[in-house]
Amino acid sequence: MLCAVYKSKKKADTYLYVKEKDDFSDVPESLLSVFGQPQFVMLVPANKRPRIAGIERERFLESMNEQGYYLQMPPKPENLLQSYRASLGLSNKNTNNESNG
Secondary structure (H helix, E strand, O other): OEEEEEEOOOOOOOEEEEOOOOOOOOOOHHHHHHHOOOEEEEEEEHHHOOEEOOEEHHHHHHHHHHHOEEEEOOOOOOOHHHHHHHHOOOOOOOOOOOOOO
16 A cells, blocks of 8 residues: 655644545545645555554554544654653652642
């Protein structure tokens, strides 16, 4: 299965995979309006890679078969404060001294 990959001009590091080049008929209009005008990047042989779009091939193909597309979002940024506190063995709870009552 060849998939067409498009990048978003509105959302950094966001990619849309569709079954056929320039066929967005399965993609919801609301998603396309947020994604913006898709910019073609490449064709990818999805069945020849163990991982595609950062996930296992089976999960990717399942999404493509059920929805007709796959949306690859950028990874969430690491919370450096939480990582630092965890490395010190501290709680990640809110540390401000404000009263909630």
